[in-house]
Amino acid sequence: MTTVVEKVILLSAVDVFTEVPSESLAFVAAIAEELDLPAGHRIYGETDASDAMYVVLDGRVRLERDGREVTTAATNEAFGTWALFDDEPRLVAAVTMEPTRVLRVGRDAFYDVLADNVEVTRGVLKALARRLRGVLSRVGPPGGAGGGA
Amino acid sequence: MLIATAHALVVSTLYVLKPARTALFLQRVGIDELPFVLLLVAVVGAASGIASAALSRVLSIGRLVTVTFASLAVGLVAFRLLLPLRWPSLFYGFYVFVNLHGALAVSVAWLVAGTAFDPRAARRRFGLIGSGGIAGAIVGGLSTNVLAGALGTENLLLVSAVLLVPAGFLLVRGRAGVDDSATAPSADPSRAQADDATDPSRRLVRWVALLIGIAAIVATIVDVQFGAAVAETFHGTDEKAAFLGRFFAALSAAGFLIHLFLTHRVLGSYGIGAALVVLPLTLVAGSVGILVAPGLLAATLTRGADGALRHSLHKAATEVLLLPLSASAKARAKVLLDTTVDAAATGAGAALVLLLTRTLRLGYTELAAVSIALGVAWVAGALVVRRAYVDTFRRAIERRTVDPTALRAELSEAATVSALRGALESPNERQIVFALDALAAVRDDDLVAPLVGLLGHASADVRARALRVLHFQARDARDEVEPLLTDASPEVRCEAVRYLAQRQPDSTLDALRRYLGHDDARVRTATIRCIAEHGGPEERALIDDAIVTRVVASDGADDEDAATRGQVVLALSTIGGERFRAVVEKLRDDPSPTVVERVIRSIGEAKDERFAPWLVEKLSDRRYRRVARESLAKLGDGAVDLLGDKLSSASPGNATTQIARVLASVPSARAFEVLVSVLPTSTPSVRDAVVQALERLREADVGMRFDRDIVADAVVGEARFHAELRLVLSHADALVARRPAGGLLVRSVREQRVRTEARLFRLLGLLHTPRDMRNAHHGLSSGRPALRANALELLDNTLSKDLKSLVLPLLEAQSDADRLREARRIATHDLADTHDAIDWLLSCRDPWLRACALHAIDATWMDGAVRAREDPDVVVREAAEHALSRLTASPPPP
Incomplete structure (x- = not known):
């Protein structure tokens, strides 16, 4: 059984949560459910509705599109993160490669946490803004090299 | 007053x-x-x-x-x-x-x-x-x-x-009691510039500026002509002053009457174009009068017409011209128009008078010819500006850059209503909704046809809003509304019942009674909803015991059934009494969350304090948290003491934050007092919520009554806690190395130190001017030497001697060594080594730090872990169990 503090350690490594204060992250940890999944279990399929993000506690998960592997999520790695922010269907399927334990953060419960905890909201927005700034600085101004928005 | x-x-x-x-x-x-x-x-x-x-x-x-x-x-x-x-x-x-x-x-x-x-x-x-x-x-x-x-x-x-x-x-x-900080100007000039660059209404503002300019020049000429006539007619100063006093009093009365009886009528019936040309046409006529029959009468009538119309009808029409501008663009335009343009044009008018009378040797009477020429240009400009206004307004509707509720408050102008009427035929649903929102409460026969057309719109939202606007129209549309009684959308059915009930030949009450006994269940439920949402006590009394019994007994999970049960309890909330309480008792455990939510809401509406403890329980359930908070806030002072008790006794976490948020929504001195009273005993996270709630109440100016010593003691407590956290961080390297949660522990201590400092300044803001304390905190955290020095100077001159001696040295210290020395001076624990630091963390008042510390201990602290199994905080108890199982499973440290 993973404790709240252990869940916070795992979640604080996920990109969108890096700016959330650890104590506030405990509210996200509190809604994160631990799931034991057998090998070959399809966590979600391509084009499934996006409804949760996952962090691998133990085991490996294959992320695939049209049957071809895109990447593998190993222990302590997160996948499906954008489901928390995006209504669009999944782009890849997620299938366990061996008996795997994952932490699941459901989107509806996450929105409730956002609504009630301004520190979590602020941290997530900060991380998203930082990510956007990173993307813009990589793209650079139109017709020129370097620079940023 | x-x-x-x-x-x-x-x-x-x-x-x-x-x-x-x-x-x-x-x-x-x-x-x-x-x-x-x-x-x-x-x-x-x-x-x-x-x-x-x-x-x-x-x-x-x-x-x-x-x-x-x-x-x-x-x-x-x-x-x-x-x-x-x-x-x-x-x-x-x-x-x-x-x-x-x-x-x-x-x-x-x-x-x-x-x-x-x-x-x-x-x-x-x-x-x-x-x-x-x-x-x-x-x-x-x-x-x-x-x-x-x-x-x-x-x-x-x-x-x-x-x-x-x-x-x-x-x-x-x-x-x-008004907080100046709330009205401080925006400090983001780049934003203002960005707005300027993309503002589509600049053409309109330019035209309005031109019209105001012409108006000011003509006003100057008329003023000079009037002065000349007065000077010629009256010889003594007191005679002149007495005449002018009577004149200005009559002018004000005329302006008042025009404003009262003419402005709204001209704007509403003839539109902005007509309203804008009344003043120039009157001045042209007056100037013709001055040319034909020069003297005091013509000059007085012309000056009087100018003064009376300019500040009533003309002013209102000019204000309407700025209606399509966004709030920020309007604020900027008004400053420009009211000061710079007006003053510059008055100066230009004076210069023109000088040129004409001194250089060209024209008499004051002949100046009327210039007024006539300018008046004609003014009328032409008014027609052009009307077109610019309508164009800008259409763009504003398309882009929805105007707040429809702000628009609604000022909606009395024919062209505006006409533009909004046009938007009702837009293929874009959002534009239609915007126009319907803005048109709410506007009565105009020409609106009925497009509104009836919208009753068949694919969007239920549009149909319901169209019914709402139709409700205000004089023309009867019962035949068109009748089919909507069985519409697929409950909201549309409710609006249809409302419309039809109020238009029935028998009384509204009889009509509602008939609908309550209608054969179609959809009509019955729509009527209950309509009564719940719009009915007064008489209408609500129609929901008799028979209806209540039948609806409450139908505990089906069907959405429609659940909605009806919820509507019944809401409808009863305004009646209150035992029948309401019995229904609440029955429905508060309803299987449908919709019904429970309505029950919670109805308790707030009924202000029934008896259910306050149950509402507090619901704060822990995320499905009902928001509505429970709102209902508790509606109970006001009746729930404040209970909330204070819960805040003192609740374990930290979401519930305490929710309770503090409820108290922040109760604008009363008692809520403030209760929040202050929990400061000494609360944990840091609860204090965060409490201090934020206190700040909100202070902004709401609830008439603070509190023991300042409690707040001063809380400041001292925060300063000591801050110092102790600093001492813990002096062992950060050793703590980070501890497994499995050393890194998280150090990060959490750092975060708590930052929050403690913020809390300390917020508390100081309760004792002193909040804005000063916010600025001081910002200056100290900015890292800029000048701002830092200013902040320290401000604190030095503001804080009491006791607080100054405690807080200032802690914040003033520049080097790490100085900071540690000051921290040791203030802290109640020395924390000389890592062992001391972990001891302190395991017993500190922050449960999150205790939980993190339990994940970073070895067998040396086995006793501490055993004690923590009895901790009031659930996360700490979980961490203690985890630590004990980890430590008993692993070999003891060498």
Whole structure:
């Protein structure tokens, strides 16, 4: 059984949560459910509705599109993160490669946490803004090299 | 009321001074010099506008009022003493001074009004304040008529100086309790520039500026002509002043009557185009009169028409022109138009008069020809600006850059309604919804056809809103609405019942009774919902025991059934009593979350404190948290003590934050007192929520009554906690290395230190000016030496001796060694090594730090882990169990 503090350690490594204060992250940890999944279990399929993000506690998960592997999520790695922010269907399927334990953060419960905890909201927005700034600085101004928005 | 009275006094001083100013100038200097002094007024007016804007940025509004009114009163006394010297320059100076007096005193009074009320309250109260101004103008003008003869014109200055004292006092009292920081100007010039660059309404603003410019030039010419006629007709100063006093009083009364009976009618029936051309056409007619029959009568009628129309109908039409602008664009445009454009155009008018009378040797009567030419250009410009207005308005609707509710409050203009009517035929649903929102409560027969057309729209939202607007129309559309009684959308059915019930030939109550017994269950449920949402006590009484029993008994999970049960309890909430309580008891455990949510809401509506403990329980359930918070807030002081008890006893976490948020929504001194009382015993995270709640209540100005010593003790506690966290962090390297949670522990301590510092300054903000403390905190955290020095200086001069000696050295220390030395001086624990630090963390008041520390201990702290199994906080207990199982499974450290 993973404790709240252990869940916070795992979640604080996920990109969108890096700016959330650890104590506030405990509210996200509190809604994160631990799931034991057998090998070959399809966590979600391509084009499934996006409804949760996952962090691998133990085991490996294959992320695939049209049957071809895109990447593998190993222990302590997160996948499906954008489901928390995006209504669009999944782009890849997620299938366990061996008996795997994952932490699941459901989107509806996450929105409730956002609504009630301004520190979590602020941290997530900060991380998203930082990510956007990173993307813009990589793209650079139109017709020129370097620079940023 | 205070501000309205102050405004009346301010305007009355102006209408006492204006006749005195004109009479003295005409008598002592002469009409030929009037254009020069108007030119001077324009130059000094523009300069003083800039100076006043700069001053308002430096001074608080309270101080600005005091400085402005004191300076004006002193100035008036000085002029009274100096005018007997009869130097011509003094009369120039006095003329300019009175104009400045008008601009500054009235502008400061409106500034106070504008910052004392939120936009909703402003809409309600600005009418009263404006009426106060009109009353002041009438009384001031009439008094001058009497006082000029009795006291002498020059002594009118002393009367005005005396009236300024209570006016200033009332203004300061009128804004007592308003936080200046809330009205501080935006400090983001880049944003303003960005808005400018993308503002689609610039063409409209340019045209409005042009019209205001022409209007000011014509007004200057008419003013000079009027002055010449007065100077020629009346010979003594007191005669002139008495006539001018009567004239200005009559002018104000005429303006008031036009505003009352004509403005709304012309704007509503004939539109903005007609409203804009009334003034120029009247002035053209008046100028023709001056040419044909020169003399006092023609000049007085023309000047009177100008004064009466300019500040009523014309002003309202010009304000409507700015309606399509976004709030920020409108604010910027108004400053530009009301100060710079008006002053510059007045100056240009004065220069034109000088050119025509001195260089071209035209008489004052011949100036009327120029007025006529400008009037014709003005009329043409008004027609063009109307087109620009409608175009801009269409764009604003498309882009939805105007707040429909703000629009609704000012919607009285035919072209605006016409543009919105056009938007009802848009293929874009959002534009239709925007237009329907803006048109709510507008009565216009031409709206009925498009509204009926929308009743068949694919969107239920559009159908329901169309019904709402249709509700206000005089024309009957029952035949078209009847089929919507069985619409697929419950909201549309509810609106249809509302519409039809109020249009039935029998009474509304009979119609509702009939619908409640309708064969179709959808009509029955829609009627219950309609009664719950719109009905008064009489309508709600229709929901009798038979209906209640039948609906409550149908505990089906079907959405429609659940919605009906929820509507019944909401409907009963206004009746209250035992029947309501029985229904709440029955339905609060309903399987449908919709019903439970309605039950929670109804308790708030009924203000039934008996269910407050159950509402507090619901704060822990995320499905009902928001609505439980709102209902508890509606219980007001009745729930405050219970919430205080829960806040003191609840384990930290979401519930405590929720309770603090509820208390922050109860605008009462008791809520403030209860929040302060939990400060000494609460954990840091609860204190975070409590301090934020206290700040919100302070902003709401609930009339704080609290024990300052408790807050001062809390500041001392935060300073000590901050020092101890600093001492823990001096062992950060060793702590990070501890497994499995050393890294998280150190990160959490760092975060807590930052939050403690913020809390400390927020608490200081309760004892001192919040804005000062926020600035001080910002300065200390900014890392900029100048800001830091200013912040320390501010604290040094603000804090009490005890707090200063504790807090300042802690914040002032620059080097790590100094910081640690100061932390040791303040902390109650030495924390000399890592062992001490972990001991302290395991017993500190922050449960999150205790839980993290339990994940970083080894077997040395086995006893601490055993004790932590009894911790009041669930996360700490979980961490203790985890630590014990980890430590018993692993070998002890060497």
